[in-house]
Amino acid sequence: MKVTLLSFTPDPERVVAASARQCYSKFSATRALRDLTDADIQRLLKKVIESGHHSVLEHASFTFAIEGISRACSHQLVRHRIASYSQQSQRYVKLDEIDFIIPESINRDDKLRSEFYEALELCKTCYKKLLEEGVPAEDARYVLPQATPTKIVVTMNARSLMNFFELRCCLSAQWEIRRLAEEMLSLVKQVAPHIFENAGPFCVTRKVCPEKKYECPKWIELYKKSTV
Numbered sequence: 325m326k327v328t329l330l331s332f333t334p335d336p337e338r339v340v341a342a343s344a345r346q347c348y349s350k351f352s353a354t355r356a357l358r359d360l361t362d363a364d365i366q367r368l369l370k371k372v373i374e375s376g377h378h379s380v381l382e383h384a385s386f387t388f389a390i391e392g393i394s395r396a397c398s399h400q401l402v403r404h405r406i407a408s409y410s411q412q413s414q415r416y417v418k419l420d421e422i423d424f425i426i427p428e429s430i431n432r433d434d435k436l437r438s439e440f441y442e443a444l445e446l447c448k449t450c451y452k453k454l455l456e457e458g459v460p461a462e463d464a465r466y467v468l469p470q471a472t473p474t475k476i477v478v479t480m481n482a483r484s485l486m487n488f489f490e491l492r493c494c495l496s497a498q499w500e501i502r503r504l505a506e507e508m509l510s511l512v513k514q515v516a517p518h519i520f521e522n523a524g525p526f527c528v529t530r531k532v533c534p535e536k537k538y539e540c541p542k543w544i545e546l547y548k549k550s551t552v
């Protein structure tokens with residue numbers, strides 16, 4: 325999996341803080357954008373995040389290029405509706421070499437891995453045969469499995485990203501989308517450290533476990549207890 329932060333709102337924390345400042349003062353966001361000190365920005369961000377005034381976080385957007393995730397993972401990703409997506413088309417792009425995504429639970433077992441590869445090879449061979457026979461790529465793709473890799477560009481605002489991290493950085497989320505979410509979180513933390521300072525799964529942001537999995541290693545690590 326390769327995740328790149330392609331672009332983001334310039335000075336995202338200043339923009340969010342200036343928007344928040346305007347809500348609470350008679351001065352304009354333009355003036356706040358110019359005059360706010362770094363300390364003001366940190367204070368305002370803390371205030372809006374802690375108070376739940378999260379709509380101001382929507383003024384900062386982040387665009388990621390994601391490569392080498394499975395179609396299973398991209399399907400989970402696009403369930404997050406408050407986002408914009410551009411995914412490589414299987415109608416227009418014929419896949420030449422397909423580097424399938426193999427889950428570790430299969431990869432670590434020699435027998436399972438070889439059976440899995442055998443099935444994938446059958447799919448790949450059939451896909452190529454269908455294309456050679458003149459079947460359009462949009463129909464030939466029906467034989468491709470969920471392990472097929474894809475590329476997708478996604479843009480989310482900071483508020484939606486917070487929600488995405490709460491759901492997908494959780495140990496209950498599947499390993500692939502969790503890895504993706506963790507990668508995205510580490511990228512946005514580099515450019516908006518105060519917005520995303522406490523971002524992560526629900527147990528981090530809200531100190532609750534909606535799944536009630538108190539035996540979860542993350543819960544135990546955070547709260548040093550296995551029951552509530």
Ligand SMILES: Cc1cc2nc3c(=O)[nH]c(=O)nc-3n(C[C@H](O)[C@H](O)[C@H](O)COP(=O)(O)OP(=O)(O)OC[C@H]3O[C@@H](n4cnc5c(N)ncnc54)[C@H](O)[C@@H]3O)c2cc1C
Nearest residue numbers: 400403404405406407484487488490491492494496497498
């Ligand atoms: C561990 C896990 C297991 C899951 N299992 C399943 C499963 O078995 N089957 C399945 O179908 N899905 C499953 N999902 C997907 C899940 O139900 C959500 O579709 C997905 O996580 C997107 O979350 P979201 O709706 O909060 O995100 P977004 O679509 O980005 O929405 C963000 C927020 O906006 C608000 N919102 C968006 N659209 C609406 C709307 N139409 N009406 C009201 N409010 C709205 C909500 O507050 C929502 O939380 C699973 C997710 C996780 C994390």
